[in-house]
Amino acid sequence: MGRAFLRLLISKETELRRRYDIRWRLAGVATRRNGWVADPDGLNPIAILNGHFPPHPSHQAQDFREWLERCRADLLFEASSLNAQTGQPAIDHLRTALELGAHAITANKGPIVHAFRELIALAQEKKKQFLFESTVMDGVPIFSMFPLGLPVTDLRGFSGVLNSTTNVVLTEVEKGRSFDEAVRRAQTLGVAESDPTADLDGWDAAVKVAALAIVLMGVPVKLEQVQRTGIRELSEEKIRSVRGAGMRYKLVCRAERRGDGADCSVKPELLLASDPLANLEGTSSAIRFDLDVFGLSIVEHNPGIEATGYGMLADFVRAVQL
Numbered sequence: 055m056g057r058a059f060l061r062l063l064i065s066k067e068t069e070l071r072r073r074y075d076i077r078w079r080l081a082g083v084a085t086r087r088n089g090w091v092a093d094p095d096g097l098n099p100i101a102i103l104n105g106h107f108p109p110h111p112s113h114q115a116q117d118f119r120e121w122l123e124r125c126r127a128d129l130l131f132e133a134s135s136l137n138a139q140t141g142q143p144a145i146d147h148l149r150t151a152l153e154l155g156a157h158a159i160t161a162n163k164g165p166i167v168h169a170f171r172e173l174i175a176l177a178q179e180k181k182k183q184f185l186f187e188s189t190v191m192d193g194v195p196i197f198s199m200f201p202l203g204l205p206v207t208d209l210r211g212f213s214g215v216l217n218s219t220t221n222v223v224l225t226e227v228e229k230g231r232s233f234d235e236a237v238r239r240a241q242t243l244g245v246a247e248s249d250p251t252a253d254l255d256g257w258d259a260a261v262k263v264a265a266l267a268i269v270l271m272g273v274p275v276k277l278e279q280v281q282r283t284g285i286r287e288l289s290e291e292k293i294r295s296v297r298g299a300g301m302r303y304k305l306v307c308r309a310e311r312r313g314d315g316a317d318c319s320v321k322p323e324l325l326l327a328s329d330p331l332a333n334l335e336g337t338s339s340a341i342r343f344d345l346d347v348f349g350l351s352i353v354e355h356n357p358g359i360e361a362t363g364y365g366m367l368a369d370f371v372r373a374v375q376l
């Protein structure tokens with residue numbers, strides 16, 4: 055995901071300069087295995103993409119805060135692996151960036167579920183942006199649409215198919231692949247998390263439901279309050295036989311406002327072919343918002359990993375222009 059974003063940043067460099075007068079320099083890169091590499095004068099992004107990290111010790115910091123201070127970065131892009139239970143270490147990364155006066159952009163849903171209010175408050179205090187568009191439906195402007203694009207509406211609930219891995223797996227099993235082959239296909243496409251358990255058991259989708267309910271409905275949903283069933287309970291035969299009968303299983307996410315709270319769930323549902331959610335193929339995802347004044351559906355057709363990178367790129371433009 056981080057690499058996809060960097061590729062997009064490089065390919066859009068001229069456009070960013072010409073259309074938005076935005077220039078950027080890669081002041082640091084950090085990964086678990088490559089350590090904390092910093093150079094405020096600018097690292098070579100192509101070399102980094104090719105896996106060449108500067109070996110000189112002067113480029114390496116000992117911990118995250120020291121690294122970010124050495125980078126003297128105006129903006130942090132956080133794309134570490136999802137920890138659904140705690141949101142760490144991403145929360146600490148984002149908090150530190152905001153404390154040091156940098157905008158904080160993340161693709162990681164964990165911090166939204168576990169620390170949204172704290173991070174938004176800190177961003178406001180520091181007059182910086184905390185943005186997270188790519189956490190749900192990649193580059194689709196779900197979060198940016200509210201509240202400006204839909205003022206004075208009341209979001210009563212939403213439903214959708216929001217996990218690409220399970221959609222790819224179900225689609226591939228329908229075509230005759232085994233469950234394991236279908237999971238490998240999702241990994242090849244770059245949509246499966248490093249540990250696909252989070253996708254298959256519905257954790258990724260549950261985190262998305264909680265994130266949407268927290269941010270868009272203002273309900274402080276905890277992850278354990280999302281009723282969650284994954285797709286492992288479905289047998290390959292079951293998935294193929296219902297397809298033969300014109301129906302499809304999809305991992306459906308739902309939230310519905312109930313008083314001050316919300317009923318939230320993730321579970322495989324058997325959908326009729328006439329249901330718009332049934333027609334989603336491969337990595338496609340969709341959401342239907344139930345607003346008090348109308349219903350609104352958005353479909354993202356077969357995104358690749360660059361679509362997630364685009365969410366971060368769009369946040370970048372928003373952060374420096376807001």
Ligand SMILES: NC(=O)c1ccc[n+]([C@@H]2O[C@H](COP(=O)([O-])OP(=O)(O)OC[C@H]3O[C@@H](n4cnc5c(N)ncnc54)[C@H](OP(=O)(O)O)[C@@H]3O)[C@@H](O)[C@H]2O)c1
Nearest residue numbers: 055056085086087088133134135136161162244245248362
């Ligand atoms: N892939 C997608 O389609 C997609 C879509 C939307 C959102 N996201 C979110 O974007 C994030 C990244 O996704 P991904 O698919 O690229 O995940 P990934 O393959 O697991 O890569 C995560 C990256 O974070 C680094 N990392 C993990 N823990 C770290 C730590 N403690 N300190 C520093 N670096 C650490 C890893 O470093 P090493 O490689 O050195 O271990 C790796 O570079 C996740 O939160 C995911 O939920 C992904």
